[in-house]
Amino acid sequence: MRKILLVIQREYLTRVKKKSFWILTLIVPILLVSLYAIPIYLATNSLEVTHVAVVDETGLYNDFHSSDDIVYHYMDSFDTASVGNSDTVDVMLYIPRPRSGVVPTETFVYFKNDAPSPSVKSDMDRQCQDMLRNNILLDVYNINREDYDQIKNTSVKLHVQDLDTGESDFSGMKMAIGLVLSLLIYMAIFMFGTQVMRGVMEEKTNRIVEVLVSSLKPFQLMMGKVVGVALVGLTQFTLWIVLSGSIITAFTIANADTFDRARQQEQIQMLHSRGVSAEQLSSEMPNTDMQTEMVQGLLHIQYGTIAIAFLIFFILGYLLYSTLFAAVGAITESEQDNSQFVLPLTVPLLLVIILTPTLIEAPSGSLAMWLSMIPFTSPVAMMVRVPFGVPIWQIAASVGILLLTIIIAVWVAAKIYRTGILLYGKKITYKELWKWLRFKN
Amino acid sequence: MEILVTEHVEKNYSGHRALTDVSVSAAEGRVLGLLGPNGAGKTTLIRIINLITAPDQGKVFFCGEPLKAKHIEHIGYLPEERGLYKKMKVGEQAMYLARLKGLSKNDAEQRLRQWFKRFEIDGWWNKKVEELSKGMQQKVQFIVTVLHEPRLLIFDEPFSGFDPINANLLKEEILRLKNNGATVIFSTHNMASVEEICDDIVLINKSKVVLSGRVNDIKNSFRKNIFDVRCHKTDEEITFADGISVLSQTADELNTFLKIKIDNTLSPNDLLRSLVDRVDVLSFQEVLPSMNEIFIETVTSNNQSQTAEKEEGI
Numbered sequence: 051m052r053k054i055l056l057v058i059q060r061e062y063l064t065r066v067k068k069k070s071f072w073i074l075t076l077i078v079p080i081l082l083v084s085l086y087a088i089p090i091y092l093a094t095n096s097l098e099v100t101h102v103a104v105v106d107e108t109g110l111y112n113d114f115h116s117s118d119d120i121v122y123h124y125m126d127s128f129d130t131a132s133v134g135n136s137d138t139v140d141v142m143l144y145i146p147r148p149r150s151g152v153v154p155t156e157t158f159v160y161f162k163n164d165a166p167s168p169s170v171k172s173d174m175d176r177q178c179q180d181m182l183r184n185n186i187l188l189d190v191y192n193i194n195r196e197d198y199d200q201i202k203n204t205s206v207k208l209h210v211q212d213l214d215t216g217e218s219d220f221s222g223m224k225m226a227i228g229l230v231l232s233l234l235i236y237m238a239i240f241m242f243g244t245q246v247m248r249g250v251m252e253e254k255t256n257r258i259v260e261v262l263v264s265s266l267k268p269f270q271l272m273m274g275k276v277v278g279v280a281l282v283g284l285t286q287f288t289l290w291i292v293l294s295g296s297i298i299t300a301f302t303i304a305n306a307d308t309f310d311r312a313r314q315q316e317q318i319q320m321l322h323s324r325g326v327s328a329e330q331l332s333s334e335m336p337n338t339d340m341q342t343e344m345v346q347g348l349l350h351i352q353y354g355t356i357a358i359a360f361l362i363f364f365i366l367g368y369l370l371y372s373t374l375f376a377a378v379g380a381i382t383e384s385e386q387d388n389s390q391f392v393l394p395l396t397v398p399l400l401l402v403i404i405l406t407p408t409l410i411e412a413p414s415g416s417l418a419m420w421l422s423m424i425p426f427t428s429p430v431a432m433m434v435r436v437p438f439g440v441p442i443w444q445i446a447a448s449v450g451i452l453l454l455t456i457i458i459a460v461w462v463a464a465k466i467y468r469t470g471i472l473l474y475g476k477k478i479t480y481k482e483l484w485k486w487l488r489f490k491n
Numbered sequence: 492m493e494i495l496v497t498e499h500v501e502k503n504y505s506g507h508r509a510l511t512d513v514s515v516s517a518a519e520g521r522v523l524g525l526l527g528p529n530g531a532g533k534t535t536l537i538r539i540i541n542l543i544t545a546p547d548q549g550k551v552f553f554c555g556e557p558l559k560a561k562h563i564e565h566i567g568y569l570p571e572e573r574g575l576y577k578k579m580k581v582g583e584q585a586m587y588l589a590r591l592k593g594l595s596k597n598d599a600e601q602r603l604r605q606w607f608k609r610f611e612i613d614g615w616w617n618k619k620v621e622e623l624s625k626g627m628q629q630k631v632q633f634i635v636t637v638l639h640e641p642r643l644l645i646f647d648e649p650f651s652g653f654d655p656i657n658a659n660l661l662k663e664e665i666l667r668l669k670n671n672g673a674t675v676i677f678s679t680h681n682m683a684s685v686e687e688i689c690d691d692i693v694l695i696n697k698s699k700v701v702l703s704g705r706v707n708d709i710k711n712s713f714r715k716n717i718f719d720v721r722c723h724k725t726d727e728e729i730t731f732a733d734g735i736s737v738l739s740q741t742a743d744e745l746n747t748f749l750k751i752k753i754d755n756t757l758s759p760n761d762l763l764r765s766l767v768d769r770v771d772v773l774s775f776q777e778v779l780p781s782m783n784e785i786f787i788e789t790v791t792s793n794n795q796s797q798t799a800e801k802e803e804g805i
Contacts, residue, residue: 258576
């Protein structure tokens with residue numbers, strides 16, 4: 051036991067001391083935080099205001115609506131000099147009188163310094179078209195603007211809610227989180243699993259193992275490495291969670307307004323679920339914009355449960371794969387000739403990653419359910435499902451199957467490892483491996 | 492006392508036999524040379540002694556007790572194929588290996604510092620292993636092997652890759668350890684070192700022990716009654732009566748050198764008597780076979796007899 055601890059200590063310290071460990075530790079929280087920050091940024095980014103000066107010689111385009119970030123000012127005449135000198139006008143929109151009696155469809159946009167952003171251009175474009183269309187509707191078809199607006203703005207909004215809890219489902223956010231988590235656990239299992247494999251190969255090809263096996267049993271060496279690397283992984287995750295958590299908390303405080311808005315939205319919806327009538331609701335509820343809804347979704351995810359599930363399935367998935375990777379490392383001497391053994395190990399992981407878009411469409415469907423029971427795919431498949439909520443018995447069954455498979459995998463890997471690490475210059479086949487497994491020792 | 496005894500050890504690998512009925516014993520305070528051609532089964536035997544693999548049949552005893560895991564801390568093993576973690580620091584790595592042998596942190600550090608000083612590598616404690624020359628890495632490996640002061644030391648091809656200076660240092664260290672009471676088993680292809688270091692030998696060929704015993708006894712049993720004689724220069728071609736034949740006669744400006752073989756019935760004194768009548772004898776010495784010759788002769792004749800047996804069998 052003391053020896054296995056020494057091995058764990060060595061495996062852990064040599065890896066944690068590496069620069070690459072710390073680089074990865076910093077990169078992932080930055081990625082996670084940017085995922086979190088984008089909706090907030092979108093919701094709050096109305097600070098840049100573009101002022102558009104409109105010179106309309108036709109009189110048709112007389113109804114530009116200013117928004118938070120695009121403000122339209124009507125001007126009487128086309129005067130580049132006044133625009134050029136003005137600090138407040140960024141863009142000038144000029145609509146000249148058409149030459150003959152045709153419909154005026156030519157518009158000109160002038161800018162200084164920065165070209166108008168795509169959103170400003172599309173806003174001008176859309177509003178121009180609206181106004182033109184309204185005029186045509188009125189003149190030709192005799193439909194007035196209010197009628198048209200009413201027809202055009204008719205929309206249906208789905209408010210999806212859980213009958214028991216009254217919670218909205220925010221499936222979009224859950225999908226995003228499921229995708230990110232499944233990708234993360236896939237990469238983590240693969241990354242740390244291959245680290246174990248490389249470590250074993252290093253010991254074998256450098257013949258360190260010859261020196262070591264006289265001091266301790268191959269099994270101790272293998273499990274020491276597996277556990278040591280697992281601790282490296284857990285350290286990395288802890289650092290990721292702490293770092294991302296503190297950045298996100300800082301972010302939340304800095305953007306308190308946005309979150310307040312999201313919370314208010316939440317309260318209104320809760321009122322509704324307690325039996326407020328639809329008319330009351332529609333009058334109470336301001337038009338929810340998509341960004342606010344996303345922020346609301348962020349507030350709604352059960353981070354604790356997801357983090358625990360992630361840790362459990364990472365540890366189990368890692369144990370399963372890393373012991374098998376250790377066995378592969380023990381029977382190969384170079385990265386080139388181990389593909390015949392590595393490939394079968396990566397296929398189930400790759401398969402489930404390819405299937406995630408399908409799984410996420412039906413996180414409680416039978417495919418998702420079966421993939422989250424098969425031990426070689428369950429860690430990734432479960433991560434897709436967890437944000438949507440998985441019945442406890444399914445999680446228990448999945449964990450149980452995984453544990454059982456791990457025990458078998460450790461037994462198989464230990465047998466292969468023990469024989470493999472001291473064997474050089476011999477190409478090992480599956481037939482040979484089968485012989486080792488049946489060989490009693 | 493016998494530190495290590497193997498009795499009728501057999502080991503089979505899928506498809507071939509590595510050891511057949513191998514009985515070997517290593518006496519306390521002596522150096523046992525384990526000789527044999529490549530693939531004879533030496534490394535397998537060493538691995539069995541180190542509990543790295545188990546024999547299919549037969550028993551191994553350490554100080555009279557059946558060999559168990561608890562004895563491993565009394566054994567120091569320097570494998571033939573040996574390596575170190577390249578990216579680790581020398582001191583850190585030596586500490587790790589020493590502590591795996593059961594030494595406490597303080598003990599390990601104290602002893603390592605002493606040994607590093609002895610081997611003049613104390614400046615390398617904080618260097619990475621990959622910065623060390625091969626010879627220095629081997630010094631580190633040797634230190635780690637003997638650091639826990641085991642009663643039995645096993646060196647598998649210790650001299651391979653050592654330059655003459657380091658090889659000599661190693662030889663002296665092995666003899667010093669022996670004088671301090673350690674028992675040494677060492678396998679080598681370097682027959683000169685066998686003659687210098689070994690007290691006893693075991694020669695394994697094709698999985699079987701074909702020769703074993705004290706080096707001196709073996710050498711005596713392989714003597715061929717051949718003598719080197721140096722005498723004053725003579726132009727005459729020397730010949731003798733029956734029973735004494737001159738194998739070769741050479742000369743330089745002052746001396747004539749004779750290589751003479753005598754029959755078993757004759758004694759060296761008989762030869763001397765015949766010689767003094769004919770030439771002025773300046774020196775007279777029996778030619779004892781070198782270990783190299785004994786090795787080659789034994790292995791070749793063993794292989795031939797095995798082939799003959801096989802052919803008879805057909």
